[in-house]
Amino acid sequence: MPALNNAALGQLDAGVATPTYDRSQVTAGIVHFGVGGFHRAHQAMYLDDLMNAGQALDFGICGVGVMPSDKHMADVMAAQDGLYTLVEKHADGTYAPRVIGSIIDYKFAPDNVEDVLATMAAETTKIVSLTVTEGGYNFHHVTGEFDFDNADVAHDLSDRAAPKTTFGLVAEALCRRRAAGTPPFTVMSCDNIQGNGDVAREMFTAFANAKNAELGAWIVDNVAFPNSMVDRITPVTTDADRGEITERFGITDAWPVVCEPFTQWVLEDHFTLGRPAYDDVGVQIVDDVMPYELMKLRLLNASHQALTYFGYLAGYRYAHEVCQDPLFADFLMAYMTHEGQPTLRPVPGVDLDDYKQTLIARFSNPEIRDTLARLCAESSDRIPKWLMPVVREQLAAGGDIHRSAAVVASWARYAEGTDEAGEPIEIVDRLAESLKTTAKHNRDNPTAFIENRELFGDVIDDERFVSAYTQALDCLHRDGARATLEMLARK
Numbered sequence: 001m002p003a004l005n006n007a008a009l010g011q012l013d014a015g016v017a018t019p020t021y022d023r024s025q026v027t028a029g030i031v032h033f034g035v036g037g038f039h040r041a042h043q044a045m046y047l048d049d050l051m052n053a054g055q056a057l058d059f060g061i062c063g064v065g066v067m068p069s070d071k072h073m074a075d076v077m078a079a080q081d082g083l084y085t086l087v088e089k090h091a092d093g094t095y096a097p098r099v100i101g102s103i104i105d106y107k108f109a110p111d112n113v114e115d116v117l118a119t120m121a122a123e124t125t126k127i128v129s130l131t132v133t134e135g136g137y138n139f140h141h142v143t144g145e146f147d148f149d150n151a152d153v154a155h156d157l158s159d160r161a162a163p164k165t166t167f168g169l170v171a172e173a174l175c176r177r178r179a180a181g182t183p184p185f186t187v188m189s190c191d192n193i194q195g196n197g198d199v200a201r202e203m204f205t206a207f208a209n210a211k212n213a214e215l216g217a218w219i220v221d222n223v224a225f226p227n228s229m230v231d232r233i234t235p236v237t238t239d240a241d242r243g244e245i246t247e248r249f250g251i252t253d254a255w256p257v258v259c260e261p262f263t264q265w266v267l268e269d270h271f272t273l274g275r276p277a278y279d280d281v282g283v284q285i286v287d288d289v290m291p292y293e294l295m296k297l298r299l300l301n302a303s304h305q306a307l308t309y310f311g312y313l314a315g316y317r318y319a320h321e322v323c324q325d326p327l328f329a330d331f332l333m334a335y336m337t338h339e340g341q342p343t344l345r346p347v348p349g350v351d352l353d354d355y356k357q358t359l360i361a362r363f364s365n366p367e368i369r370d371t372l373a374r375l376c377a378e379s380s381d382r383i384p385k386w387l388m389p390v391v392r393e394q395l396a397a398g399g400d401i402h403r404s405a406a407v408v409a410s411w412a413r414y415a416e417g418t419d420e421a422g423e424p425i426e427i428v429d430r431l432a433e434s435l436k437t438t439a440k441h442n443r444d445n446p447t448a449f450i451e452n453r454e455l456f457g458d459v460i461d462d463e464r465f466v467s468a469y470t471q472a473l474d475c476l477h478r479d480g481a482r483a484t485l486e487m488l489a490r491k
Contacts, residue, residue: 003252006081013249019101021051026060026104031120033166034131035063041234041259047102049281056276063106076255077106085256089367097249113162120173126273129188134381137203142457146206167207175215186224186271197227226268227289229296233260235370266292291347298340301386306335308375309410313419314481319370323363331485335403343393377428405468412449413476415439420480446470
């Protein structure tokens, strides 16, 4: 069976769609930080669609990795000429495979910083895009300010240091473009953060100001940071996925991507050097992304948090198992309807009742096999950004918060490190040790977990939230996750 690369394209099964364009004619116009499964199932796919239509050949993607863990992706991309298999998995068991060709280069920054900087500074680079996760923007969870105590940031701010971080690389590339009289590229965030473009502007500008105040002012005046909302469930690639793709389609692919059929991208039309015609392939180009962002963050993303800890504690390990259980599905719908939805603005062109039903159906897709472990990871970056804004707005408005408080309680119980069967839980979080240490006191001090103002702000001072939280935590300890959801359903 052929290993996937340019030479193998003509040997693939006829049922596997492949690029219809000449990849040798594609040039890099986008530099992307954070080439993971989601980027390859989303932004890179939309560009591949455009290229298959004969457009955007000057907007090929040059991926960049800055973390040590990115070295493996660099090796795979080099061996496969940037190609990979994307498989949409439908709930009825139908698979739709295709090979994506829009990533034409990948650079591992620690191996050659200068090569990365030269590419970013080149006139041909029009966009620098980001999927660096919620934690990659380096801001304080409560104050929202840039964290200058980060060791790599401090390194990048020192004189004549070769940049290690995305902030250092972007700032240095923009500095070179400014010096050369080259217009700046657009910085396009595609991460799950409310106002992601605004956050990116604030964080990159804060870094640039600390490095060079004149550069910081130039960025404020000249660089575009469009907001966007992105959506597609893309579980982590497993060895089983690799084996299945080989067996079904005869492709040896070291790093394929599997995803659900649903995809959405809502993008603000704010670019300094133009953009691909994304709207020709289904991207919603709008003046104001915020209503769509809030809808996704507070319904989809927060609902993932609502299902994952309760489900894991109860013994489930996959999202579809949880959502096929009526007790859990009803809890998710009640959270969305009574707590998440009241905090939203009207969303143009979207029927929220249909959207909520679609979310439950998407979460229930058994072919995706999205693990609860993935959804439970990095909770300290997710809960503060996705769920706590709902809590604060509902508290301020006098609205319902007991389900949201129970989700926080389920996280606290999960952080104790064992499920209800006594099986150990691996806590994957940048704050894992401190979370586990605090969670050990959940029984003798029921508010210990939410006393962390770095994560939860001042909700510890709100009697209504504390009461709802401690009641849910007590029920979780005494009766378990299912009984807690049954108790919540009676409220």
